[in-house]
Amino acid sequence: MTASPESASGVEPTAAGSGGSMPHRTWRGLRHFARRSPLSAFWGGVAVVIVAMAVAAPAIAPFDPLKSDFRRMQKPPDEINWFGSDQIGRDTLSRVIHGSRTSLTVAMSAVLLGTTLGCFWGLASGYLGGRFDIISQRLIEFVQAFPDLILAMAIAMALGSGTVTVIIAIAITRIPFGGRVIRSVVLSLKEMPFVEAARSVGASRTRIMLRHILPQCIAPFLILATTHLGVAIIIEASLGFLGVGIPPPAPTWGNMLADALNAGIVPPWWLVLFPGVAITITVLAFNLLGDGIRDMLDPRLRGSL
Amino acid sequence: MYSYIVRRFALGAITVLGVSVIVFLIMRVMPGDPLTAIFGPEGMTKLTEAQRLSYMKELGLADPLPVQYLNWLGDIARGELGRSFFRAESVGEMVLRRGPLTAQIAILSVILSWILGIPVAIVSALRPNTIADNTARITSITCLAVPGFWLGMLIVLGLLFWFGYRAPQTAAGASIFEEPWTLFQMIIGPAVVLALGQAAYIARMARSSLLEVIREDYVRTARAKGLNARLVVRIHALPNALLPVITLSGILLGFVLAGSIPVERAFGTPGLGYAMYTAVNERDIFVMQNLVFLYAVVFVMLNILVDIIIAWLDPRIRYQ
Numbered sequence: 001m002t003a004s005p006e007s008a009s010g011v012e013p014t015a016a017g018s019g020g021s022m023p024h025r026t027w028r029g030l031r032h033f034a035r036r037s038p039l040s041a042f043w044g045g046v047a048v049v050i051v052a053m054a055v056a057a058p059a060i061a062p063f064d065p066l067k068s069d070f071r072r073m074q075k076p077p078d079e080i081n082w083f084g085s086d087q088i089g090r091d092t093l094s095r096v097i098h099g100s101r102t103s104l105t106v107a108m109s110a111v112l113l114g115t116t117l118g119c120f121w122g123l124a125s126g127y128l129g130g131r132f133d134i135i136s137q138r139l140i141e142f143v144q145a146f147p148d149l150i151l152a153m154a155i156a157m158a159l160g161s162g163t164v165t166v167i168i169a170i171a172i173t174r175i176p177f178g179g180r181v182i183r184s185v186v187l188s189l190k191e192m193p194f195v196e197a198a199r200s201v202g203a204s205r206t207r208i209m210l211r212h213i214l215p216q217c218i219a220p221f222l223i224l225a226t227t228h229l230g231v232a233i234i235i236e237a238s239l240g241f242l243g244v245g246i247p248p249p250a251p252t253w254g255n256m257l258a259d260a261l262n263a264g265i266v267p268p269w270w271l272v273l274f275p276g277v278a279i280t281i282t283v284l285a286f287n288l289l290g291d292g293i294r295d296m297l298d299p300r301l302r303g304s305l
Numbered sequence: 306m307y308s309y310i311v312r313r314f315a316l317g318a319i320t321v322l323g324v325s326v327i328v329f330l331i332m333r334v335m336p337g338d339p340l341t342a343i344f345g346p347e348g349m350t351k352l353t354e355a356q357r358l359s360y361m362k363e364l365g366l367a368d369p370l371p372v373q374y375l376n377w378l379g380d381i382a383r384g385e386l387g388r389s390f391f392r393a394e395s396v397g398e399m400v401l402r403r404g405p406l407t408a409q410i411a412i413l414s415v416i417l418s419w420i421l422g423i424p425v426a427i428v429s430a431l432r433p434n435t436i437a438d439n440t441a442r443i444t445s446i447t448c449l450a451v452p453g454f455w456l457g458m459l460i461v462l463g464l465l466f467w468f469g470y471r472a473p474q475t476a477a478g479a480s481i482f483e484e485p486w487t488l489f490q491m492i493i494g495p496a497v498v499l500a501l502g503q504a505a506y507i508a509r510m511a512r513s514s515l516l517e518v519i520r521e522d523y524v525r526t527a528r529a530k531g532l533n534a535r536l537v538v539r540i541h542a543l544p545n546a547l548l549p550v551i552t553l554s555g556i557l558l559g560f561v562l563a564g565s566i567p568v569e570r571a572f573g574t575p576g577l578g579y580a581m582y583t584a585v586n587e588r589d590i591f592v593m594q595n596l597v598f599l600y601a602v603v604f605v606m607l608n609i610l611v612d613i614i615i616a617w618l619d620p621r622i623r624y625q
């Protein structure tokens with residue numbers, strides 16, 4: 001590792017030390033990131049493109065993703081439908097583009113929700129300790145006894161289908177990770193002199209947790225959130241594929257693959273290939289971006305997340 | 306060693322109990338009404354109040370929740386895993402019929418993941434930051450990003466398209482002794498797909514673990530006394546480096562159990578994962594409740610087994 005000790009200790013010191021105006025500082029940070037890990041920077045760029053595609057989906061997609069064209073059913077890729085069309089004549093390219101919207105919305109909301117809840121839980125159980133901590137650890141252990149996808153399936157089924165349901169189901173599977181990591185960070189922070197100083201001037205426990213310890217958890221929080229995006233996207237696609245995701249006809253990548261399998265004994269190759277490529281590229285982009293962010297913000301966490 | 310095993314099982318029993326509470330909470334207490342799950346929101350509005358009550362009674366849903374929970378635990382203790390809402394077969398019979406296929410897929414995939422992952426890790430660790438190491442790294446990152454069920458669909462499609470081949474899928478499964486070739490064709494596809502994801506994690510973990518071990522004093526001593534480099538790795542470095550990999554392999558079993566659901570769906574393999582897919586689609590909450598519980602218990606038990614194996618191999622853990 002070539003990182004200097006200051007940059008290894010978290011975001012705050014480097015950001016405060018570099019000075020300059022806000023855009024200038026951001027630009028310099030990005031350039032630094034690109035030089036440190038070119039691979040991550042490249043895939044980070046891909047991730048930005050995917051996010052832009054999701055935001056601008058209605059403007060980019062050549063057709064309405066829900067509209068059937070009965071004159072062009074199950075056509076292989078040609079100059080009109082670049083990625084072909086499905087059994088009821090919907091344009092695959094448009095559905096893949098719109099699919100990025102659903103996938104990213106669900107994955108990002110779920111990861112943010114789950115990691116935030118886990119973060120506060122870990123903060124409380126790490127700082128308060130005692131009986132609350134013991135019970136929390138047990139609870140987290142119980143939740144982690146379920147493989148992610150199975151837990152998400154059960155919750156999604158119990159709550160009934162819908163976008164919010166899927167978000168909640170995936171978010172719950174992310175809570176233990178946030179809880180565990182933040183708790184261990186808090187356990188080491190709690191012994192720091194600045195916490196002792198705050199305690200000795202009479203700050204309340206809530207104030208110490210929220211004003212003094214929480215800001216130090218931002219780096220691990222960001223790392224957790226980005227590294228778990230890829231997994232969340234795969235879980236969302238799997239739920240859609242298994243029929244407990246966002247209900248059709250919503251164009252999600254998982255639903256498209258499920259539709260392809262239901263299309264007949266031999267699914268047309270273009271209906272299988274493109275949604276899967278979209279999932280793979282998106283997950284790859286977010287995973288590598290996450291790795292890069294982790295290495296830059298806190299190399300010590302390598303392997304533990 | 307015995308006290309360790311006893312302690313580990315006692316902790317495991319507590320976890321299993323906690324798991325049962327969570328499964329019950331998800332299936333019964335969460336806002337969704339079990340009858341809505343079975344009949345669907347439209348079907349619900351068609352039921353009269355009397356019909357609703359009689360269904361609730363018939364399914365044992367009319368009792369207070371704690372009573373329902375204890376009844377369920379009693380059923381499990383007696384080995385009765387309940388009955389499907391839509392099929393004659395009981396869940397217990399279904400598990401016995403379909404379980405072996407999924408278990409064989411899981412075992413084969415774990416074996417394959419070691420066969421694929423460990424050699425890659427050795428090459429990467431002995432020559433870090435070379436072309437071979439970087440290729441291995443990029444391959445493993447890609448393997449982690451590819452959804453297994455999609456890869457499965459591509460494999461099925463590709464084999465059919467280019468070779469006109471389709472793996473046999475008999476509902477009854479195939480015995481390993483009577484029709485080993487049929488069985489092999491049924492399980493090899495899902496096993497390979499599930500192995501790739503695991504192998505990526507294993508290669509990554511084994512590489513960093515080997516890199517650490519290679520710097521240890523005893524490895525240097527072995528080299529200094531003139532032992533052949535290959536033997537140093539095989540006899541001194543590798544056995545120690547593989548301990549964390551065994552633990553990881555246990556954790557990855559959760560990945561296999563869960564992953565086999567969409568992967569079996571993609572291949573059309575009639576295993577337990579496919580049964581789970583059917584149950585979730587038919588909103589068959591009783592089958593789902595028992596299968597989810599069973600999967601979690603199997604996962605917990607396998608991890609206890611892995612911990613015991615580790616303790617047996619590594620005295621430092623045994624005497625903690």
